Structures are given as structure tokens and as C-alpha cells.
Amino acid sequence: MGIIVQKFGGTSVGSVEKIRNVAERAIEEVNNGNQVVVVVSAMGKTTDHLVSMAKEISSYPSKREMDMLLTTGEQITISLLAMTLKELGQEAISYTGWQAGIETEPIHSNARIMNIETGKILDQLKQGKIVVVAGFQGWTADGEITTLGRGGSDTTAVALAAALKAEKCDIYTDVTGVYTTDPRYVEGARKLLSVSYDEMLELANLGAGVLHPRAVEFAKNYKIPLQVRSSMERVLGTIIEEEATMEQNLVVRGIAFEDGITRVTICGLSGKIGTLSTVFTTLAKHHINVDIIIQSMTQEQNSTSLSFSIKSDDVKETLKVLNTYKEQLDFSHVETETDLAKVSIVGSGMVSNPGVAAEMFQVLAENDIQIKMVSTSEIKVSTVVAEAEMLKAVKALHNAFNLEAVPAV
């Protein structure tokens, strides 16, 4: 008999009826002989509604007061879920973040968890209760209410699993697992039985939004086996663990893709030391996330041209920022190319298979797809291509790397 942590997101608890389904899933694990902790997010559109009231009051509402406001969302869900469990005859108790002993650093809206006092939860589990914990929130040593930022509830679940030495942490969501690529666009996409933490990190960062990278990182550090599974369908999900034990023969395990990308090129940058860091520090200050960066030196003029990719939504702001700092940065002009997309292949096996990037480029070339930018890591190769050719590229790669051969589960 072990401890299992279950996490259900906003859509899984979006109505009283859906909360009943969550309660049933939790009770099933109790009936299997486990002690169960359930972490939940705010119900469906609750957070949006609260944010819209705050925005009516202020364009930049106080972060402390936003935390005070938003944490009511999960508090509503935990009370309703605990009521439902009791109504179904299962003893249960709900805890807010602070009641669950989740201590964070003293930062509002994006705090990291420092420590979890597990005594109270363990006591209640011993009494045979399901403990329902509000995700996304904690408190500081001073008794201030804090939140964990994006992916917060996933992080709460994984952190609790680590602190409680749980057997596993099940992340229930509206998809049935992690796929070789997005099944909504690629017919042959296959669910993976397992992926490694690192592969999941790359996939999550590349927009396969099943699980927040921060939670994956936490799970990796504490070696918590995660399972991504469906809250509605009773089917096997995907296990995320230290070493992916299945499908070891696959070099590439997933294809991730994302449209709405723009390439920005700053031409004629002076070669001064520090120029590069000035450009990106300036953009970061304006909350513009830069993804792939390529620098090319033109020998004859001692000037550099610098390309980077951003989300197309950020183009206007980026150009504004660059023009504001034009003199300081000392460049001649800026060029942009929009309607681009990023297509990436991910797989731990790439470390020991040096030809994979080359194979990817060849597949794209054979399909007449021009590569605009490339970026590689040990277990990933990302390319930027024309948006119109994105799906063609994904399908060709999915096929070339034999991902349809993954057994359908």
C-alpha cells in the first residue's frame, strides 16, 4: 500500500458533474488499497472570470492581491470535491496551500516551493481519508498567500509526491497521454507508453502542452514517476520516468511543431563586445521570449548579422524595442520574415546516433521544404520552415523516423 498523488486540471473539474467523476477516480485508487492525495486546479473558467474583474480595476493589479484573488479558485474546487467524496461515502478533507504546509519563497505570482510540512497530510491519510489539496498555491513563512505561476498545479502535485515519497504521480488531463506527434493533425500519431524526463522536457518546451516543463524538471530531480492519462477515458497513459524502458529502438520519439513564428534579422550590428547580450537583455526586459538564435559574421565589414525567432504576436513590440535602442545597439536595419513554423524531432537516442540531424535535413530536402533556421541540443533538432509546409514536414518526418510503427495502445 503506497501513496498516490493525482492531479486534475481545470477542465477536469469544470462542473459539479465532472467533479463527481474526479471523486470516482480517486475512490478507485483507495479501493485498490492506496492512500490518495488529490491536487486540483480552479474550475474551468473561474480564473478567467477573476482576472477580468481585476482588469476592470487596474491594468497592473498588485501581484499580492492577485494571488489573494486567484487562490480562491482552487479553494472552491477542493471544498466541492471533498463534499462530493463524503457524499459518496468516502472520508475526505480539503486543504488550501497553506493548510497543506506548502511553503514558498516570498515572491508573488511566480513563487518556487521551498518546503512542504507533510505531517498534517500524513495524519489524515493514516485515518483513511482522501486528502484534497489546492494546487498552484502556497504561503510564506510570514503567512502571506503566494502562487506558483504557470503550470503551478502540476508542480504542486509533483512536489507533494516528492515530499510524501509517493509511489507515483498521475497527471489527469483531457488527452490520453503523450503522442509521437499531435494526433489532431497527423493521422498516424501514436501514443507513447513511456518517455524519459528529458524527452518530456523537450516536448513540453516545444509546445506539446500536456505537462508544464517546471513540473517535469521537479519530477526528474526527485525521480518521481509521472503518468499522463485521461480523466475521462479509462485507458493507459504515458509514463514519464528516468529511462524510457519501452521502444528503446526508436531514435526519434516525437515530433513537435508550432506555427505563428517570425524570424527577425538585425543587419549590420557593430562587432562590439557585449552587443549580443545587450540585444537580448533589452528584449527580455520587455517580456519578449526569443527562441532560436543564429549569429553570422560577415568577414569584410567587421559587422554581424543576428537572426532570432519569436512568436509572431511579439513582432510589433520587438520592432518597437529595437528601434528605441537603435543608436545604443548600433545596427543598420532590421528584416523580418513571418508565417514561419518550428518543427522539431526529439529523442534520447539521438545522443548516440550522430546522423539523425542529417537525416532530418535530407527528409525535408526531399520534400522540397526549405530550412530557414536550425537549432540543436543533445536530444532535439529544431528547424524553422514556412508555415504552409509545417504539416507536410511533420508527416514526412513522422513517417521517415518510423513513428507509425509504435504499437497503438
Add this chain to the structure above:
Amino acid sequence: MGIIVQKFGGTSVGSVEKIRNVAERAIEEVNNGNQVVVVVSAMGKTTDHLVSMAKEISSYPSKREMDMLLTTGEQITISLLAMTLKELGQEAISYTGWQAGIETEPIHSNARIMNIETGKILDQLKQGKIVVVAGFQGWTADGEITTLGRGGSDTTAVALAAALKAEKCDIYTDVTGVYTTDPRYVEGARKLLSVSYDEMLELANLGAGVLHPRAVEFAKNYKIPLQVRSSMERVLGTIIEEEATMEQNLVVRGIAFEDGITRVTICGLSGKIGTLSTVFTTLAKHHINVDIIIQSMTQEQNSTSLSFSIKSDDVKETLKVLNTYKEQLDFSHVETETDLAKVSIVGSGMVSNPGVAAEMFQVLAENDIQIKMVSTSEIKVSTVVAEAEMLKAVKALHNAFNLEAVPAV
């Protein structure tokens, strides 16, 4: 420079716009040189919405989880009000019940306040901030979230005023003060400049629902001057204090009334000792509130007839309970008279004016109004009359006791 506690109820904070009005009222007091603590309830219909979700889940939801659920209501209001204050340039901080150090007994849904740790609030006031506190809620020594039951936010405000040794406690509401009688029904009703705690207690208990009796009792015990005033109109309210200083010449200070009353008479009750307590203990167990009680002994048969008044909504349940216990209680039959109303006169001066009750009966008699039941206390006389004659009785009494002569303010 003193501390002022302001309390705003649900209708006064029902929208973002109304919250802005509350913020302005609070800032006015700061500009007058005061330190200000604001206690707020949940926004308008929030509580109803939360209760309806709980009712969808269970007919008798767990009281602990109801407290967990309902306390989110005030937490939303405090965060929005603190944001608004900051947006208006006023430093402010919001506290939930537990953050404000409001410790209650370990009972859910209807806890009493045991102690308030004021250190944190006093610190923030010294820093020039307005402190916004969630009404209606507290916590126990074990870190459980509790609520104070009906009139909870009024009680929070008065308790904070007592603990902080506040100069006064202003209860903002949707009426402009306490009236000699309900101005919606009696044209000549006049706002009172002041009433005593005891008079307010009787008026509150008699259905003049401006202020919860529990909060008045608390204010009386700690000698906190209360003011009931309008959150929308900038006019004088009514002061509630130890001795009503104005209008001392008035023996009767207010006429309260309530319709929907039924008289229940249990005939042929055995004269056994303990019968009376058995009847009312049994009714209380079934949550039936009994108001006026009259016992009359019929000499010849050594049997008693017992009359009491209840709300007409409770008649069905009352009869069911009485019939269930018919044998145990040992009575012959039950008679009921519905469509009755209670009309009461209230005034501290009655203690030293023994003829007041007689005068009341005479006024009613002169107006051909039959009195069905009577109950008196030191500062109150209540009569039960036909519902159809209620307003006629109120107007006659209002006139006879010269209440229209109260200066209009």
C-alpha cells in the same frame, strides 16, 4: 487620530463599481486623519452561487467544507478592494480571517470569536495602510477555517473595533439609519439620531434587520459606539451607544412589525412536570423557532393549554413534530390560527413609565384591533394581531406615541 472600523455588506460591494465607492469612503476617513480598517462581506450574489453548487452535490454538505467554500467569497472582495485602493493611490493590504488573527472556537458554520491577535493589523496601520479584512471568517488554533454564522461580518467589525480599541465602528448598509418604524410602509417614519444598545437589540430581534443582534450584543459588552449609515448617500446615520443621548423625552422609540405569524395552541396538555420543557426541547431539536409563549391553566381538569407563536413557514413541520410526539407529550389536540402578525413597541423609557403597555392596548382597542397574544420585557411590548390589521396598528401606535415628532434628519 484614532482607529475607525468600517463595515460594508454584500450589496455595498456587489460590483467593481460599488467597490470603488467603498474605497472612496475609506479614503475619506484617512484624509480626515484616521487609521482605517475595512471589513467586507462577499459580493452580492456570490454566496448564493456557492451555496447552490454545494446543494447540487449534497443536501447536507459537510459544515467544514461549507466553511472552506463560503470563505472564498469575502477573500475575493478583500483582494478587489485592496487593488482598488492602490489604484486610487492609497496604500492598502488585504487579510483573510486567519491572516487577521481572528481566532474562533473549533466549531464550523457558527463559531464564536475567542481572540484577535492585532499585531499585524496595527503594524500595517502604522505604515499608513488601509487594512481590508474579510468578514464572517476566522480560524481555529489548529489552523481550520471557520465562519461566524449569520450576521458574521457585523460581528467581525465590532470584534475588531473592540480588539483595536477603535474610536468607532461604522456599519455601512443600504438604508440610511435606524427608523422609528419601517419607512417603506409608514410615511411618517423618522430616522433616529441615536438608540441605546438594548433598544437596538430589541429592534434587531424584532426584525428591523439593519444590524445583527449578535453584533449589537458584542458592541454593548465592549462599549463600542456603532453607527449605522448609508454606503451610497452621504448623510448622518444612527448612533448606537450606551445611553441614547437624544430624544430622551420619548418613552417609545420605535415600532417593529413582522407578518407571517401563526399561533399554535396545544390543548389538554397533562400537567406533568417537565411537559413544557419537553415540548420546546423537541421543537428546538427540529430547528423550529418559537417566539411568544403563553401558558394557561384550566383549574377544573388539571390540564394545561399552551399557546406559542411561530413563523407560518414552520407550521407544517411543527404539526408533524407534535403529532410524532403526541403520546409522549400527552395532549388532546392542536389548534392553529394563521395570518397573524407581530407588532411591538420598543423604548428604554418604558422601564420608568409603567403605563406604556396599557396605553398600547388602549390604542389598539380604540382602533378595533383584537390582541391575540402579548409578551413584555423591560423595554418592549409585543402583541400578536391579525395580519390584515398590522399596518393599521403600526400607524396608530406610531402616531399615538408621537414618533412623527422626531426631527427629520
